[in-house]
Amino acid sequence: MKKILIVEDDDKIAEIEQDYLLANGFEVERAADGRSGLAMARQDQYDLILLDIMLPGLDGFAVCRELRRYKEVPVLMVTARQEEVDVLRGLGVGADDYIMKPFNPNELVARVRSHIARYERILASVKPEQHVVKSGALEIQLDAYRVFLDKKEVPFTRREFELLAFLAEHPNIVFSREALFERVWGAEALGDSATVMVHINRIREKIEEDPAHPRYLETIRGAGYRFRLATPA
Template sequence: MKTILIVEDDDKIAEIEQDYLQANGFATERSSDGRKGLSMALQGDYALILLDIMLPGLDGFAICQELRRKKETPVLMVTARQEEVDILKGLGAGADDYIMKPFNPNELVARVKSHIRRFESIIASSRPHVHVIRCGDLEIQQDAYRVLLRGKEIPFTRREFEVLSFLAENPDIIFSRETLFEKVWGCEAMGDSATVMVHINRIREKIEDDPAHPKYLETVRGVGYRFRRL
């Protein structure tokens, strides 16, 4: 049985999450304190972590950032904070996705299942030879999960890497935000496609000389995004 760690200081919300997850065949463990939650996340073997942002002891951003130094466990942030800067900060700290309070418990469970399936698929599909995509000064080592720019490795979160890798595998093809969300996150009609925009912007900051005038990740106004073959 897969176990989900719930790090949430609102008991009512934590109980709803726990009840619905257990009803769908998951085991759960809970913490209402940030520092204890981080300790549990680092020591335990969890299929996914549901992580609130506003927590006593240590906030969700710091927890996620510290966790990413040692583990790749999927993290779904559950937050009432809707400012884009907070969303960007959470994704930049390494969260895989976010869901806003109040949420539909069934949607939450569906998102949890989707992220777990995606993570398990990535682990299972590792290949013995490194598949490399080269374009201009950019090198993407798909199996090694490495991105190099002019020979220097650039740190990427797992989800940022998956977005870039998918687009680079399909150069010059335009993908809408909704299609990218479905292809990369593995969710259909349940996610927030604005997540894609945040990831695209963060990727541009890392690989483009001028993010405002990108040469690799191009926006086709009103349609979507494409990776340009240089």
């Protein structure tokens, strides 16, 4: 049975989420504030986390950012904030998707199923042999979901890794933002191609010596982005 963690301070909304998930065969646990939700996520294993943004203690952005430092699990943000900057911020700190309040409970369940299934497909696709891309001081272990810079591991969220890995597997080919969004996020995700730019910038902050003048992830003005195979430093 798949286990879901609901982090939501509104009891009525949390109860609706819990009731529909239980009715569809999920196991559910709840937290009413950010700090307790983060503590539960650290101590236990969940197949997906439903995370509200407006939480007492730590807000959803802070919870997601901290969570991504040590654990990979699908995170679906549930929010009443419809401004694009908030949506992009949520995706930027590592959320996989978002759903707006008020929501259709059946759509919520469908979205939960979709993200769990997608994560399981990713895990099932891991092969025993190590597939590695090396470019200068950068090493990307594609099967292990690990990135090293100057032989030191760099933490990545799942979306950041998938975006970098896709570009690294197709070096020197330019992909538009729209093409990258379709390939990495897939048809089931909400949002738009601006999400790609947010993730590119976050990746550059992690792997580029000078993010304003990138060595690995180049911007081709008016066309998109490409991964350049750099020579050793």
